Amino acid sequence: DTAVSQTPKYLVTQMGNDKSIKCEQNLGHDTMYWYKQDSKKFLKIMFSYNNKELIINETVPNRFSPKSPDKAHLNLHINSLELGDSAVYFCASSHVQTRTEAFFGQGTRLTVV
Amino acid sequence: GEDVEQSLFLSVREGDSSVINCTYTDSSSTYLYWYKQEPGAGLQLLTYIFSNMDMKQDQRLTVLLNKKDKHLSLRIADTQTGDSAIYFCAPVSGNTGKLIFGQGTTLQVKP
Secondary structure, eight states, X not given: OOSEEEEOSEEEEOTXXXXXXXXXXXSOOSEEEEEEEOTTOOEEEEEEEETTEEXXXXXXXXXEEEEEEETTEEEEEXXXXXXXXXXXXXXXXXXXXXXXXXXXXXXXXXXXX | OOOEEEOSEEEEETTSOEEEEEEEOOTTOOXXXXXXXOXXXXXXXXXXXXXXXXXXXXXXXXXXXXXXXXXXXXXXXXXXXXXXXXXXXXXXXXXXXXXXXXXXXXXXXXX
């Protein structure tokens, strides 16, 4: 009955590989987000989808590609992983129309070696 | 631009009050959140305040907003060791629900 769930929780991979992180929400929210938290705990938004439409695309390398097959899912695919991509990636969702607060997943700790 | 600043670290003794301060730059934020992050965990919503309010009290938590100075504070009364965590203030930017975060404040509660 988890509200926002991400998989995997931990991901260790080599430089140059391609990997995906999946996110699902069962709250009926209309908007989903990806945030990145660096080693200094600084959190920054990467992407946002509202009803499957991309509405926020911050300055993120185009190796990062989000995909939203439906309102309840937002996946993040990363090509050609680099050492600097190591971080914790958080998925979140909210209902923008009714201004409900954002609920966050538990995070995916990505380590690129 | 959009920016949030908080002091990085605060240490208090159990039973004392903690006050975590935050300044932000986006004057159009209509609501502002406080999130708590425990080690290895996601972000948990603590409380929020609308921009047309000056103060909100929620059990041990008191939020004060000075919109003119773009200053937000979170007071935790009777701080407990379980309150040790990183606290993030997060104003909402625009109408997309996008949250603006800084580095957060690490609260250490000593027994």
